Amino acid sequence: MTDFAATRALFHLPEGVIYLDGNSLGPLPLAAQTRVGQVLREQWGDQLIRAWNDSDWMALPARVGDRIARLVGAPPASVVTGDTLSIKVFQALAAALALAPPDRRVVLSDSGNFPSDLYIADGLLTALGGRELKVVAPEEVADAINESVAVTMLTEVDYRTGRLHDMAALTARAHAAGAITVWDLAHSAGAIPVHLEQADADFAVGCTYKYLNGGPGSPAFIYVAPRHAGVAQPILSGWLGHAEPFAFERGYRPAPGIERMRVGTPPIVALSILDAALDAWDGVDMGELRAASIRLTETFIREVERRCPTDDCGLALASPRDPHARGSQVSFRHDHAYPVMQALIARGVIGDVRAPDILRFGFTPLYLSEAEVVQSATILADVIDTRAYEAPEYQHRAAVT
Numbered sequence: 001m002t003d004f005a006a007t008r009a010l011f012h013l014p015e016g017v018i019y020l021d022g023n024s025l026g027p028l029p030l031a032a033q034t035r036v037g038q039v040l041r042e043q044w045g046d047q048l049i050r051a052w053n054d055s056d057w058m059a060l061p062a063r064v065g066d067r068i069a070r071l072v073g074a075p076p077a078s079v080v081t082g083d084t085l086s087i088k089v090f091q092a093l094a095a096a097l098a099l100a101p102p103d104r105r106v107v108l109s110d111s112g113n114f115p116s117d118l119y120i121a122d123g124l125l126t127a128l129g130g131r132e133l134k135v136v137a138p139e140e141v142a143d144a145i146n147e148s149v150a151v152t153m154l155t156e157v158d159y160r161t162g163r164l165h166d167m168a169a170l171t172a173r174a175h176a177a178g179a180i181t182v183w184d185l186a187h188s189a190g191a192i193p194v195h196l197e198q199a200d201a202d203f204a205v206g207c208t209y210k211y212l213n214g215g216p217g218s219p220a221f222i223y224v225a226p227r228h229a230g231v232a233q234p235i236l237s238g239w240l241g242h243a244e245p246f247a248f249e250r251g252y253r254p255a256p257g258i259e260r261m262r263v264g265t266p267p268i269v270a271l272s273i274l275d276a277a278l279d280a281w282d283g284v285d286m287g288e289l290r291a292a293s294i295r296l297t298e299t300f301i302r303e304v305e306r307r308c309p310t311d312d313c314g315l316a317l318a319s320p321r322d323p324h325a326r327g328s329q330v331s332f333r334h335d336h337a338y339p340v341m342q343a344l345i346a347r348g349v350i351g352d353v354r355a356p357d358i359l360r361f362g363f364t365p366l367y368l369s370e371a372e373v374v375q376s377a378t379i380l381a382d383v384i385d386t387r388a389y390e391a392p393e394y395q396h397r398a399a400v401t
C-alpha cells in the first residue's frame, strides 16, 4: 500500500498554505535540496570536468528517463530527458511527420491543446510547407481522424478543464487510419496512470515541473516507441544525439535508440534535482495514486457545490463530472475568476487561473490531505459569499498567472 503520509513528509510545504497548484509547479522535495548541494560541492566543485566520467553525468538524461518510464507505462530505454517541453513537441512532431505516409497533409489537434503545442506545429508546418494544422473541438477528434491525417498531436489532459482523452482508443483509431500519434503528457505524468506501451502510442512528450516536482524549468522528456526508436529522425540533430559524439565526425549518425532524441549538453544541476525529486515516486502504486486523486477531486467538487450552488455563487464546474473523464485537476468557471483566486491565495489556498474565467485547482495525493481539500472548499465559499474578491488589492493582474 502506498503510504501517502510518508510521501507528504518528503516535501517542503510552507506553513499556512494549502497547495492546489502542483499541476503547474510542484513543491520542493527535501531530497532535491540535499542533492543539489552535493552536486554543486562534490561534483562540479571538486571533480570539475572529471565529473562527466566520475559522476557519470553523461548517462543522467537516460537514467532519469528510465525512472519516468515506469510512471508512464513505457519500457526501459524508451524515454530520455532534456530541453523544454516545447522543444520536445517540435522533435516528436517532426519525427512523426517523417514517419507518416508522404501523401498525408493534415496534423490533427484540438482546441483544448496548450497554445505552445499549436504554435510549435504552426512554425514547423510553415517551415516544411505543404501541410496544414487542423484544430477541432476535443469531442470531435475521433470523428476527424481519417485518411488525410498524417499525425494526431493531442494533449491527454486538457490544461484548462482537466478533460481526459482516451489515449488507447484514439491511438487505435489513428493507427487504423494509417496516422502516427504524438501525445503530450504534461498534465498526465504523475497525475494519472499512463500506459504508453499498452496503448501502442508512437511518440509522447511531457514536462517534469508539474506533478513530478522537478522544479521551475526542469528538463522535459520524450518517449519513442521501441519499434520507431531505430528509425525515427531526430530532426534537431545535435551532437549528443550522435552515435559517437566524441568521435567528432563531420557527418551526423544518429544514436541507435532513444538517445538520438538528445540534442546538446544536459542540464546536470536541473537533472540531478529531478532525479532526487523522483525518489518520492519509489514505491508509489499508480493505481492507488489514481484512487486517492479521485477521492480528493470528488471531495472538492462535492464540498464546493454544497456550499456554493451555481445560481447563488456564479461558480460552474468546468471539468467533466465523471472522475474517469478528467485528470487530477478540477476547474470552475466564475466571472471574477482572477480576483477570486487572488483572495484565495491571500487566505493561503494557492491555485491559479486560466483566462478568461477558469479557476484551476490541482490535486496531488503525494502531499495533499482530504482535510485540506475540505478546508479549501470552505475558504472558496467564504471568499465568494462575502464578496471578499471585490477588494481593490485583488484587481491588479500579475504578469504571470
Ligand SMILES: Cc1ncc(COP(=O)(O)O)c(C=O)c1O
Residues within 6 Å of the ligand: 084, 085, 086, 087, 113, 114, 116, 117, 155, 159, 184, 186, 187, 207, 220
Ligand atoms: C500541455 C503543455 N504543453 C506544452 C507546455 C509548454 O512547456 P514548456 O514551457 O516547458 O516548453 C505546457 C506548459 O507550459 C503544457 O501544459
Ligand SMILES: Nc1c(O)cccc1C(=O)C[C@H](N)C(=O)O
Residues within 6 Å of the ligand: 023, 024, 025, 114, 159, 186, 400, 401
Ligand atoms: N510553464 C509555466 C511557466 O514557465 C510559468 C507559468 C506557468 C507555467 C505553466 O506550467 C503553464 C502550464 N503549462 C499550464 O498548464 O497552464
